[in-house]
Amino acid sequence: MFDLAAIGTAFVNLADPFTFLMLVLGIVLGLVIGILPGLGPPIAIALALPFTFYMEPVPSLVLLLAIYNAAIYGGSISAVAVGIPGTGAAIATVMDGNAMFKNGRGGEALGLSLTGSIIGGLISVLCLTFIAPVLATVAIKFGPREFLAISIFGLVVVVRVAGASLSKGLLMGGLGIFLTTWGLDELNGAERYTFGSYHLYEGIPLVPFLVGLFAVSEVLIGAEKALDKVRFDQTSLRVNLPGMKTLSRLKGNLMRSSLIGTIIGIIPGEGAAVAAFFAYSEEKRRSKTPEKFGTGIPDGIVAPETANNATVGGALIPTLTLGVPGSPAAAVLLGAFLIQGLAPGPTLFDERPDIMFSLFLGLFLINILLLFIGLVAIRFAAKLILVPMTVIVPTVLLLSVTGIYAVSNSLFNVGVLLGAGLLGYVVRKLGYSIAPLSIGFVLGHILENSLRQSITIADGSVAEFFNTPIGLGIYAALILTILWGPISDWLKSRNAGKVEDA
Amino acid sequence: MNTLTKYALAGLTALGLGAGAALADYPEKPINVVVSFAAGGNADIVARINAETLSAELGVPVNVINKPGGAHIPAVMSVLEAPADGYTIFNWSPPSMMVVPLTRKVPYSPMDDFTPLFAGISASNALYVRADSPYTTFEEFLEGAKANKLAMGVNNLGAPPNLSAVQLATEFGLEFKTIALKTVPATLTGLIGGQVDVAVGQVASIHQFKDEVRPLIILDNNRQPFFEKDLPGIRTVGEAVPGKQAGVWVHGGFAVKAGTPDEVVDVLLKATEAINSEETRAKLPASVGWNWVHGPDDVKALFQTGIDLYSPILDGLGLLKK
Structure with a gap:
């Protein structure tokens, strides 16, 4: 598999000035698009796709991969500095990242998220390079019954960690799922909550809804405090990359979150946002001080940021080895391969090892350069706290509205944006959290489709419905996560009792 | 044309020098x-x-x-x-x-x-099975589908691949468990992953999934010029079983x-x-x-x-x- 001549060609390919230029350009473009609320990686790649029609395969794919990586990272800059996730992947980063920023440690928060992203990206590329084919064969076994198990798992786990109260979290998660039932029933064409409008035939559009829920509600809440003057220490503006000491304290977190991101990235579907939440909840569960999550601690930033960038390498594993995209962005990327006359799949490794190694090396290089270009970007982002709310509120609102309109050319979607913003504002004012609402909305479609498809596959047999080893494993893990808290409490109290007895 | 003339012309057009002039110059924007x-x-x-x-x-x-x-x-x-x-x-x-x-x-x-x-x-549709499927020919598939209710993968209910599957079922008296997997590539991925036994994809889908799927038949009667490029040697329904109808639009x-x-x-x-x-x-x-x-x-x-x-x-x- 490791053909030295091909690796040599890959180095030569990447040393080409044009390819290098595309790489840098891709990072800058991806960062900008990632920072803007509503414009995520799939759109960023789709926008650049027409320009690659006339390029050679290596520069064109390097350009798109650089955009993909940088866009996922870019979302976290606005999440930390303004409390608005630039992409869905950065939703989980808002909790601790923005809290730390508001605590006057903005430079540190931005440095942590950049470092986490780079490390997650690098580890997932390592996985992609060395164990891709093995992982891909497992991932492709994911069918409706397995998706059902993983979406139930995701919902329960996220609802448990995202809000302070379990019942409030469940209520919000349920509301999110309910909203995904709007639109045409995909199996029998029945109209559900369309209110006679064809705009609702395909349901409430995901991106305007999520941007509204987070960005618009955030600016409404920000607008209330427009007159408050933020007091902070000027030194907090200095961007701090975490030192070796911090990194070695976080190394378990970094490794676990990278693996979670890579594995969830492999499974076809909405990867990055889910992976970030999983990593966040896993670290919160393991933590000795879970109550500190959400107040602005390094673990709460590093976990989601490492995981969401690790999904890039993960999503590329099935894309390159099987021709099956692991994420919406990877699906657009697959289109770019086909345009170049390359059919991703097991044979591509044999036919064009030079291109494969150019991609692997390119991804390493992208992550390393992202560190430097990202440092420049966050230097500006850290200063955002100096900008008064009276400027930020209208600017973010304007960017959200134009962003949503630019992507869909639809005023209806702008309406959804504003409606979701009001909903998010009311929900937050009532003391509920919007994170479980958003995760319910992201997972609702997968949940409904996989449930109904599983029922069709089972054809009336309960045994057949649960005839899924992977699914049963996920259900078992779910039961363990729910029961682990009480069990460990009980063990602790028993041990404590023993000590007293002695 | 200098800038001044351009503005003058633009002004004249704006003044409404009429649809006639605009038509003759189509397209001008x-x-x-x-x-x-x-x-x-x-x-x-x-x-x-x-x-x-x-x-x-x-x-x-x-x-x-x-x-x-x-x-x-x-x-x-x-x-x-x-x-x-x-x-x-x-x-x-x-x-x-x-x-x-x-x-x-x-x-x-x-x-x-x-x-x-x-x-x-x-596009025309084709019937695919996994590369390691026991069905190596359309005839073997028909026998298998008559004996068992197979899981049929299509992209969306009511979309052309689904309609091809329905037509196949009607013409040959078969019954399927139909699973909609959203897109044509996702349908073939589901086939490779074992979620369905057989799937309807497009004739050209073969380029994306070369070694993992096996085409059985083209679900069409009229032979199109691109069939031979994409699926060389694969028959259409009409060629395999004369008198049976298959069509795709x-x-x-x-x-x-x-x-x-x-x-x-x-x-x-x-x-x-x-x-x-x-x-x-x-x-x-x-x-x-x-x-x-x-x-x-x-x-x-x-x-x-x-x-x-x-x-x-x-x-x-x-x-x-x-």
Whole structure:
């Protein structure tokens, strides 16, 4: 598999000035698009796709991969500095990242998220390079019954960690799922909550809804405090990359979150946002001080940021080895391969090892350069706290509205944006959290489709419905996560009792 | 032409030197092509390649505008709400021109409200099994499908692959558990992953999944020129079992709003000829089939064949709009 001549060609390919230029350009473009609320990686790649029609395969794919990586990272800059996730992947980063920023440690928060992203990206590329084919064969076994198990798992786990109260979290998660039932029933064409409008035939559009829920509600809440003057220490503006000491304290977190991101990235579907939440909840569960999550601690930033960038390498594993995209962005990327006359799949490794190694090396290089270009970007982002709310509120609102309109050319979607913003504002004012609402909305479609498809596959047999080893494993893990808290409490109290007895 | 003259001319036009002058000069400003799919898919890529060719022919920018969602209806209506002046072109496709108007109440008529220019992108469906499936021929598959109720993967209920599967079931007296997996690539992925036993994909899907799937039969009766390129040696249903019916209607191209002046339509027809050139077609992704039909009357006749083919199948599914 490791053909030295091909690796040599890959180095030569990447040393080409044009390819290098595309790489840098891709990072800058991806960062900008990632920072803007509503414009995520799939759109960023789709926008650049027409320009690659006339390029050679290596520069064109390097350009798109650089955009993909940088866009996922870019979302976290606005999440930390303004409390608005630039992409869905950065939703989980808002909790601790923005809290730390508001605590006057903005430079540190931005440095942590950049470092986490780079490390997650690098580890997932390592996985992609060395164990891709093995992982891909497992991932492709994911069918409706397995998706059902993983979406139930995701919902329960996220609802448990995202809000302070379990019942409030469940209520919000349920509301999110309910909203995904709007639109045409995909199996029998029945109209559900369309209110006679064809705009609702395909349901409430995901991106305007999520941007509204987070960005618009955030600016409404920000607008209330427009007159408050933020007091902070000027030194907090200095961007701090975490030192070796911090990194070695976080190394378990970094490794676990990278693996979670890579594995969830492999499974076809909405990867990055889910992976970030999983990593966040896993670290919160393991933590000795879970109550500190959400107040602005390094673990709460590093976990989601490492995981969401690790999904890039993960999503590329099935894309390159099987021709099956692991994420919406990877699906657009697959289109770019086909345009170049390359059919991703097991044979591509044999036919064009030079291109494969150019991609692997390119991804390493992208992550390393992202560190430097990202440092420049966050230097500006850290200063955002100096900008008064009276400027930020209208600017973010304007960017959200134009962003949503630019992507869909639809005023209806702008309406959804504003409606979701009001909903998010009311929900937050009532003391509920919007994170479980958003995760319910992201997972609702997968949940409904996989449930109904599983029922069709089972054809009336309960045994057949649960005839899924992977699914049963996920259900078992779910039961363990729910029961682990009480069990460990009980063990602790028993041990404590023993000590007293002695 | 110096800047002053340009402004003077622009001023004259603005003053209303009339539709006549504007018509003679068509096109004199950028043209928009409305695509009812999101950016990045095959339909969008082909529309962009075609828009670029048109732009080179006409000498004005031709912009692609994506309006996805709403069962394609918002995109169609945005074209019909614009003036019939040739500056708004619709990139039509099977859902917007065929399946949606046949199954739902829509505020437009594909036959009456559009002047189609051409049909280019095309596809035929094929029946696939996994490469390691026990069914190596169509005949073995028929035997297996009669003995067991197989799980059949299609992209969406009511979409052409589903309609092909329904037609296959009716013609040969079979019964399937139908699983809709959203997109054609996802359907074939589901097949490879073992979620379904058999799947309907497009003839050209083979390029993406070469070694993992085995084509059994082409679900069509009329042999198209691209069959041999994509699936060499694979028979059509009509060739395998004479007398059995199989058909598919997947076409796409450009259209303008009905009532667009003839002069404008003629300019567009002349310019769109370049879309069928060898040079433009070489730019298309390998997974795109091509079946060229040019001119409003011929394309409308093509629409009619689709209506005749799909109405009875949709009716059998209980989906046909009454």
